[in-house]
Amino acid sequence: MDIRHRNNVTVTGAADGQTVLLAHGFGCDQNMWRLIVPALARRHRVVLFDYVGSGGSDLSVWTEERYSQLDGYAQDIVDICEELDLEQAVLVGHSVSAMIGVLAARMAPQRIGSLVMVAPSPCYIDHADYRGGFTAEDIDELLASLESNYLGWSSAMAPVIMGNPERPELGQELTNSFCATDPDIARVFARTTFLSDSRADLADVTVPTLVLECAQDVIAPREVGAFVHAAIPSSRLVTLDATGHCPQLSAPEATAEAILDFLGTHP
Amino acid sequence: MCRADGISAEDPPEPAHTRSGTDPGHTGSTDAAFTALLEDSAEDLYDAAPCGYLSTMMDGTIAKINATLLDWLGLTREAVVGRKRFADLLTVGGKLYHETHFEPLLRMQGELRGIALEMKVSGGRRLPALVSSVVKRGAGGEQLLIRTTVFDASDRRAYEEELLRRRQDAERAYAAAERARLQAEADRERLAATLAVLQQTLLPPSLPAVPGLELASHYHTASPDQLGGDFYDVFPLTDTTWGFFLGDVCGKGVEAAALTSLSRYTLRAAAHHNPDNPIAVLSALNTALLRDPSVGIRFCTVLHGTLTPTHDGATVRLAGGGHPPAFHLSAEHESDEDSRVRPVELPGAMLVGALAEARFAETTVDLEPGQTLLLYTDGLTEARDADGQLLDTEGVAAMLVARTGPSTPAAVVADTVAFLAGLPNGTDDDVALLALGVPSAGTSAAGSSTDAVSIIASDRTQTLIESTDRP
Incomplete structure (x- = not known):
């Protein structure tokens, strides 16, 4: 099994710097990080990848059995750490990948030295006192929303992604990637993401952790950020003055700065 | 910027018939109608367009919205402008989709076309919509605002749902047939094995x-x-x-x-x-x-x-x-x-x-x-x-x-x-x-x-x- 090919692993940045592994969340692929990679790459070795089933990964090795639980995704991260023989790497996980990172750090503690959780949520659905922000019906609605975009997805998205005069770096190779995913795979990832409850796993986190939340985030509201911070004693909470669930896109400078501050490598 | 057909933005519009040179007898009345069309105010065209228009700040806050969309959603301008974000107009499922797909794509691509989203209509109804957005950039390339058009896709969505339902039916039927086939195959193999053993005993x-x-x-x-x-x-x-x-x-x-x-x-x-x-x-x-x-x-x-x-x-x-x-x-x-x-x-x-x-x-x-x-x-x-x-x-x-x-x-x-x-x-x-x-x-x-x-x-x-x- 060629892990680098399987997970479309990209390595860039300072070869002798501390390794930062960037894990994308549900929806898109490693291109989500593109706006903050330059800032990180100056002092760090940056590793990007796509989970099996996303972006440029090898779809032929995707199985519903493995990727219908977060452990399957965490295993992808552990596989990559072993392939690259990483030690004490910084794992930056966006959205659901923040929790996948917690599982990966537990599976391979020597490989992962610290965590950066970008817009994390250990549980999207409300439970008793816990406010995740969504009901089970809301999640069904998202799945329906995914379904309704299947019909036009592959044919409609390709020209959009291709026709991008302002950003020539988004080349031909992105035509079928980024957020375009096999509908059946996307459904499994969505279900696994939004129906997961990893609150109990937070207690296992012992490594230095940065919880990075947005001031306005529909998917991971501030109560959830506070919950995560409270559950991990070794964590630091930073609230970005950003809107939406993807600060690495909407506020890339502030996001990179917060990560570099945490790592002590801010210029 | 010149377009491929060579007509620049400054070119005055020109009635088609004067270029083709046919039917001079109707020139007068057609010209009058064309002139009337030109005098249709841009403001009215925006407000009463047969599609919804919406402009938001980069954080999604709605800065401008046309009457058509307000009418479709049953909202007043006062309740929306400066108060709501685009995502607030969406159903919860649409919101999640917006955050995980729409927004990242728009940020990266600068534009996005024909995405199916559902919008909330006052009174609890929903409006299936096809949404296209484009980011307007400043002279320095900085992202200034997002322009969005919304098309009522109720009929189209009903048709698509029909297609989707049929595909799901077909998939279910295929899965059932496949299960039956495997079962029959297993039964036949078991029977053949039983017969072979039985035959040996004879x-x-x-x-x-x-x-x-x-x-x-x-x-x-x-x-x-x-x-x-x-x-x-x-x-x-x-x-x-x-x-x-x-x-x-x-x-x-x-x-x-x-x-x-x-x-x-x-x-x-x-x-x-x-x-x-x-x-x-x-x-x-x-x-x-x-x-x-x-x-x-x-x-x-x-x-x-x-x-x-x-x-x-x-x-x-x-x-x-x-x-x-x-x-x-x-x-x-x-x-x-x-x-x-x-x-x-x-x-x-x-x-x-x-x-x-x-x-x-x-x-x-x-x-x-x-x-x-x-x-x-x-x-x-x-x-x-x-x-x-x-x-x-x-x-x-x-x-x-x-x-x-x-x-x-x-x-x-x-x-x-x-x-x-x-x-x-x-x-x-x-x-x-x-x-x-x-x-x-x-x-x-x-x-x-x-x-x-x-x-x-x-x-x-x-x-x-x-x-x-x-x-």
Whole structure:
């Protein structure tokens, strides 16, 4: 099994710097990080990848059995750490990948030295006192929303992604990637993401952790950020003055700065 | 910026007909209508457009919205502008989709077209919409605001949902059919395996060693998923005598197999009861078949006998019930064609299990060195030759006469099997062969000391050849 090919692993940045592994969340692929990679790459070795089933990964090795639980995704991260023989790497996980990172750090503690959780949520659905922000019906609605975009997805998205005069770096190779995913795979990832409850796993986190939340985030509201911070004693909470669930896109400078501050490598 | 068609943005619009130069008579009225269109205010065109317009800040806060969209959503301008974000207008599912797909794509691509989202309409209804957005950039390339158009996609969505539902139905139907197919395949395999085991129980696992005699047999079932109705066995009766039988029940399948099984154990038990009276054995089977209600009107044909090796050969007592005659083959070197193959007739012998007062017949055959007795089922005599004619006993006899080489049981069985295989139409019935022979003086010492068993599993044909040195 060629892990680098399987997970479309990209390595860039300072070869002798501390390794930062960037894990994308549900929806898109490693291109989500593109706006903050330059800032990180100056002092760090940056590793990007796509989970099996996303972006440029090898779809032929995707199985519903493995990727219908977060452990399957965490295993992808552990596989990559072993392939690259990483030690004490910084794992930056966006959205659901923040929790996948917690599982990966537990599976391979020597490989992962610290965590950066970008817009994390250990549980999207409300439970008793816990406010995740969504009901089970809301999640069904998202799945329906995914379904309704299947019909036009592959044919409609390709020209959009291709026709991008302002950003020539988004080349031909992105035509079928980024957020375009096999509908059946996307459904499994969505279900696994939004129906997961990893609150109990937070207690296992012992490594230095940065919880990075947005001031306005529909998917991971501030109560959830506070919950995560409270559950991990070794964590630091930073609230970005950003809107939406993807600060690495909407506020890339502030996001990179917060990560570099945490790592002590801010210029 | 010049477009590919060469008309710059500064070019004044030009009525089409003046370029084509046709129909000058209508120029006046068309011009008036065109002028009226030009005077349609941009503001009104924006507000009352047949689609929704919306402009937001980069954080999604709505800065401008047209009346069409407000009307569709049942909202007032005051409640929206500066107060709501675009995502607030979406259903929860739409919001999640917006955050995980729409927003990232828009940020990266700068534009996005034809994304299906659902918008909330006051009163709890939903508006299926197709949404396109483009990011307006400043002179320095900085992202300034997002312009969005919204099309009412209710009809289109209904149609798409119909398509989706049909695809899901088709997928479910396919999955169900696939499950049924796999189940049927598994059932068939299990049945075939069961039948194969059952079939084996209807046959002797191997022929016993009879001192001074050579035995050979062959069994072929015509259909892999049907139990055959032919049977045979050879077994010790006393210290000096062996019993044997070969028979054929009418029909095929499970009922025939049940009858085969019943016939076999009845014949074996009756033969032990009457080791000196083959006809009594057949009568016992006749009675058993008639009294067993599960047998119904089924019957069988059987040859049953005893085999007693003597100092220079063997004595065979052979009784029959409605079965084709066995062939007595003389040793090759000692006979001419006319006497080489003799059918062992049992006149007056009736079917077994058909009538209460059935009569059976018995005869005695002395097997001398080099001679063989061949028993067979009607799968052989009812095979058809190249002209489509039934072989019948005459055809089988002719085949046996025409063969060359020694008349050992193994050779006779092998030649008969090869003959059947060479027929253009083969046989569509089961075939059982059982050959009992006395090795000739010349061959007894050599080549007969080992048992040879060949089983060809693929067509469920098996040939058993057993031989033993004479004492």
